[in-house]
Amino acid sequence: xxxxxxxxxxxxxDVLMHAVxxxxxxxxxxxEVYCPFPVHGLDKAMGLAPTRIAITSFLYGCVGxxxxxxxxxxxxxxxxxxxxxGKPSFSYLENMPAFVPIMFELTVFFAAHLMVITFYLRSxxxxxxxxxxxxxxxxxxxxxxxxxIHDNEKELKNLLMGTGAVEINVSEK
Amino acid sequence: MYTFSSRLRMASFIMMIVGxxxxxxGFMSAPSTVEEAKALVASHGDAHAEEAAHAVATExxxxxxxxxxxxxxxxxxxxxxxxxxxxxxxxxxxxxxLGVLAFYAIQRAAQAGWSPLLFxxxxxxxxxxxxxxxxxxxILVLSVLHMNHLFVWMDADVVAHDHLLQGKAGYLNxxxxxxxxxxxxxxxxxxxxxxxxxxxxxxxxxDNSNFKLNFRISAAFxxxxxxxxxxxxxxxxxxxxxxWFSTLFGWYVFASxxxxxxxxxxxxxxxxxxxxxxxxxxxxxxxxxxxxxxGISVFWTxxxxxxxxxxxxxxxxxxVTYYVTRIQDFKLPFFGMVVMNFVLPLLLLMNSDYKRIxxxxxxxxxxILVGHYMDIxxxxxxxxxxxxxxxxxxxxxxxxxxxxxxxxxVFRALTKAPLxxxxxxxxxxxxxxxx
Numbered sequence: 001x002x003x004x005x006x007x008x009x010x011x012x013x014d015v016l017m018h019a020v021x022x023x024x025x026x027x028x029x030x031x032e033v034y035c036p037f038p039v040h041g042l043d044k045a046m047g048l049a050p051t052r053i054a055i056t057s058f059l060y061g062c063v064g065x066x067x068x069x070x071x072x073x074x075x076x077x078x079x080x081x082x083x084x085x086g087k088p089s090f091s092y093l094e095n096m097p098a099f100v101p102i103m104f105e106l107t108v109f110f111a112a113h114l115m116v117i118t119f120y121l122r123s124x125x126x127x128x129x130x131x132x133x134x135x136x137x138x139x140x141x142x143x144x145x146x147x148x149i150h151d152n153e154k155e156l157k158n159l160l161m162g163t164g165a166v167e168i169n170v171s172e173k
Numbered sequence: 174m175y176t177f178s179s180r181l182r183m184a185s186f187i188m189m190i191v192g193x194x195x196x197x198x199g200f201m202s203a204p205s206t207v208e209e210a211k212a213l214v215a216s217h218g219d220a221h222a223e224e225a226a227h228a229v230a231t232e233x234x235x236x237x238x239x240x241x242x243x244x245x246x247x248x249x250x251x252x253x254x255x256x257x258x259x260x261x262x263x264x265x266x267x268x269x270x271l272g273v274l275a276f277y278a279i280q281r282a283a284q285a286g287w288s289p290l291l292f293x294x295x296x297x298x299x300x301x302x303x304x305x306x307x308x309x310x311x312i313l314v315l316s317v318l319h320m321n322h323l324f325v326w327m328d329a330d331v332v333a334h335d336h337l338l339q340g341k342a343g344y345l346n347x348x349x350x351x352x353x354x355x356x357x358x359x360x361x362x363x364x365x366x367x368x369x370x371x372x373x374x375x376x377x378x379x380d381n382s383n384f385k386l387n388f389r390i391s392a393a394f395x396x397x398x399x400x401x402x403x404x405x406x407x408x409x410x411x412x413x414x415x416x417w418f419s420t421l422f423g424w425y426v427f428a429s430x431x432x433x434x435x436x437x438x439x440x441x442x443x444x445x446x447x448x449x450x451x452x453x454x455x456x457x458x459x460x461x462x463x464x465x466x467x468g469i470s471v472f473w474t475x476x477x478x479x480x481x482x483x484x485x486x487x488x489x490x491x492x493v494t495y496y497v498t499r500i501q502d503f504k505l506p507f508f509g510m511v512v513m514n515f516v517l518p519l520l521l522l523m524n525s526d527y528k529r530i531x532x533x534x535x536x537x538x539x540x541i542l543v544g545h546y547m548d549i550x551x552x553x554x555x556x557x558x559x560x561x562x563x564x565x566x567x568x569x570x571x572x573x574x575x576x577x578x579x580x581x582x583v584f585r586a587l588t589k590a591p592l593x594x595x596x597x598x599x600x601x602x603x604x605x606x607x608x
Contacts, residue, residue, distance in 0.1 A: 058523070086488070097482045 005031065006153065007134055008160040009167035010143040013039045019145060019163035020045045026159055031146040034138035053122075057115040064110025068103040134171075142166075175450050175587045181580065188577030195570015199255035202566075207241075210248035214561075249322045250558045255567040256321040257557040260312050262571035264409065265433075265549050266579045267305035268426075272434025273298040274365055275398055275427075276465075281368070281391035286602040287461055290454055292372060293592045294442050298434070299365045300586035301579055306358045313354055313409070317347040323557050326415040337416055345412055353408055357401040364394040376595040384598055402427055410549075414556040417495045421480055426552075428473035432514075433545045435465045436538040441583065443531045450592055456529040457608040463528035463537075467518055470541060473548075474515040499551060502560040506547050513544030546572065 010016040016039065023030060030046055043050075073092045076099070081089040088094040120126065138144050145165075147156055153170060160168055204210040277295040280288040316323050325331055325338075326345045332338045338345070368387055375383040403423030411422050419425075439462035445451045446459075484492045499507045521537045522528055554562045594600055 054525070097478075097485050100478065100482065 003172060004149040004153075005171060005173045006147045006149055006156050006160065007169045007171065008145045008147070008163070008165040009135075009137075009169075010145070010164065011141060011166050012164075013143065015164040016143045016145070017042065017045055019160070019165065022163050023145070023147070023159065028147055028156070028159070031148055033146070034133050034135075034144040036139050036141060036143070039143075053115060053119060056118050057111045060114035060118075061107045061111035063114075064107040065103055067110065068099070068106035072099045072102060174590075175445065175584075175592050177584050177588050178448070181584060185577040185581040185584075188573045189581070190577075192570045192572070192574025192577055195566045196255065196259060196574060197570075199258060199567025199570060203252050203255050204248060205252075207244045207248050210251050211244060213251060214247055247561065250561045253322050253557040254561065256312075256316075256323055257553055258567040258571045260309075260323060261546070261549050261553050261568070262575045263305070263308050263312055264553075265546050265572075266301065266575040267309050268430035268549070269433045269437050269579070270299050270301040270305055271361060271402070272430035272432070273438055274302065274361060274434075275395070275402075275431060276434055276438065277368075278364070278391040278394050278398065281388055282395055284388065284599065286599045287458060287606040289594055289597040289599045289603040290451070290458065290606075291438060291442060291462075292594055292597070293587070293590060294445065294451075295438055296365075296369050296372060296590075297583050297587035298437055298441060299369075301582045302358075302362050302365050304578065304582055305575075306362060309409070310354055310358055314351065317351060323553075324412055324415075325556075326412060341415060345415060350408060350412075353404065357405050360394075360397050360401055364390065364397075368394075372594065373590055375597065376591070378596065381598055399427075402430075410552050413553055414495065417492065419480055419484070419492075419495075421476060425473075425476040425480055428469060428476050429545050429548050432466060432469035432473055433542060435462060435469060436541045438462060439466060439534055440538045443535055445587075445592065447531070453593065453604050455607065456531075457606055458603075459531060459534055460525075460528045460608050461606075463522055463534050466534070466537065466541060467522040467528070470514055470518040470522075474511070477511065477514075495555075498555045498559070503551055503555055503562065507551055510544050510547040510551060513540050514548065517544075 008019070010019060013035070016033070016035075020030065020033065020042065024045065024047065033042065033046065035042070069092070076089055076095065077092050083089065087098060092099075133139060134144055134146065135142065145160075147160075149156060149170065157168055204213050273295050277292070277299060279285075280292070280295075315321065317327055319327070322328070326341070327347055327350075332342060368390060371383045371387040371390075375381075375387070406423045406426035410426060411418065439459065442451060442454060442462065443459060446454050481496060484496055517540050518537055521533065521540075527533045550564075550568075597603075
């Protein structure tokens with residue numbers, strides 16, 4: 001980790017996209033880009049790896065389905081197979097239509113909630129977390145690109161000035 | 174402009190000829206007397222169980238008349254077989270065109286930005302409404318003329334001894350039935366032809382008035398369609414079993430035709446794209462169609478299950494017989510279709526990347542189409558042929574014939590106009606559509 005970083009400010013997402021492409025073309029590593037809203041295609045331009053959160057969600061859904069089946073099989077069929085209104089509690093399959101609503105809901109419940117929690121953990125979000133944005137304007141109308149400086153401050157500054165940055169700051173990190 | 178490849182034309186003719194032969198064999202081999210029917214049933218392997226059951230029945234009641242009535246019942250079922258096979262296949266391919274028409278009207282009414290590039294493909298498929306609708310109508314007229322026993326309520330003798338059917342005779346009577354069918358078909362074909370005309374005129378015009386008019390008639394058509402489609406499903410499908418009724422049946426049939434229609438749009442689009450006729454259609458368009466295939470498959474399952482579970486749960490005798498016969502006599506087709514229409518599309522099309530792989534979409538599409546053929550099969554067959562069902566020469570022949578006719582008619586219609594609309598206000602957006 002470099003101890004010094006350069007912050008380039010932009011006030012338009014189009015300009016930012018072009019700037020990101022230019023910096024990537026010049027083979028500089030972009031540490032981070034702070035945006036007030038999602039910029040379509042920014043992840044592709046930065047070359048970020050695609051998210052795998054959908055895969056985790058599918059697996060969590062499978063867990064939920066399994067929990068529902070095991071739970072109701074134990075309660076309704078194994079533990080106390082009562083005759084409730086003539087429903088066939090002889091085997092899980094025979095009474096399955098009655099369990100489908102719960103199987104469905106638990107699948108969705110597990111898939112949704114565990115995925116959200118995974119998202120929070122992976123993006124390190126929790127209540128009382130200290131906000132990380134380098135400048136309050138990045139939540140309103142400014143975009144900031146952060147690059148590490150490795151004894152090339154001048155070169156980086158020149159490059160970023162050429163990309164339409166409205167302000168460039170160098171700061172310790 | 175698309176030119177009909179001679180190989181595809183040849184294939185469609187061969188399918189039609191083989192299909193006609195199969196249909197002919199089906200009708201020739203149907204028994205015409207009770208004796209023939211008995212011999213036919215006895216020659217089957219499963220006849221033993223039936224004979225044993227008969228022996229018990231004859232011992233318990235000494236009813237020879239009951240036995241004779243049963244034999245006649247079997248005769249009618251066997252006579253119904255080629256007719257049912259014809260009807261199921263005719264309706265299946267007709268409903269694909271109708272499902273595409275509904276999808277097309279929704280795209281127009283919603284002013285979707287991604288789909289205008291596919292409008293000509295959809296218009297080509299809906300051209301099958303005219304021959305397909307006429308054939309279904311002719312089969313219905315022949316039923317009214319007592320050429321077959323598909324619709325038991327059309328038999329005046331049966332109605333005379335059936336209090337329930339007498340109560341429904343105000344709605345289920347042959348004259349009103351045919352008038353309704355004519356009105357529905359007339360409305361659908363009228364919209365299709367008029368919308369197609371406006372769509373072609375829009376290409377040549379210098380303002381958007383045709384487009385706007387098309388938007389308005391599409392919205393109006395959707396209102397008509399939802400009402401007429403629901404009543405059509407009561408008339409043409411639910412009434413083969415006139416003692417049974419279900420309130421969500423119209424939606425259920427709609428879901429089946431909608432997903433089959435979207436699947437066929439995707440398959441025809443991929444075929445034309447592979448032949449370089451749709452250069453501007455990209456993987457994102459296919460991705461969107463595949464998403465619809467996925468979503469509507471799940472929607473179909475939701476309706477199938479809702480209908481099944483509500484009836485299974487309450488278990489009211491007059492309603493539940495519908496599923497009792499299906500689960501007893503049609504176990505494999507009945508549950509197999511749930512696997513084909515739900516489980517396989519769910520697993521195959523869940524991954525976003527797979528929805529962009531064309532051969533993968535075709536593979537899933539074939540599964541979905543076979544599944545929905547089985548769906549219609551399961552709606553009609555238990556009431557018309559009962560436990561005498563099989564998938565043999567008449568069924569496969571009918572499917573081949575209508576598949577050939579469908580391919581011939583659709584691809585012939587595709588040659589009649591450029592495959593890309595010229596002056597659609599959304600065509601630029603559609604061209605650059607990416608997901």
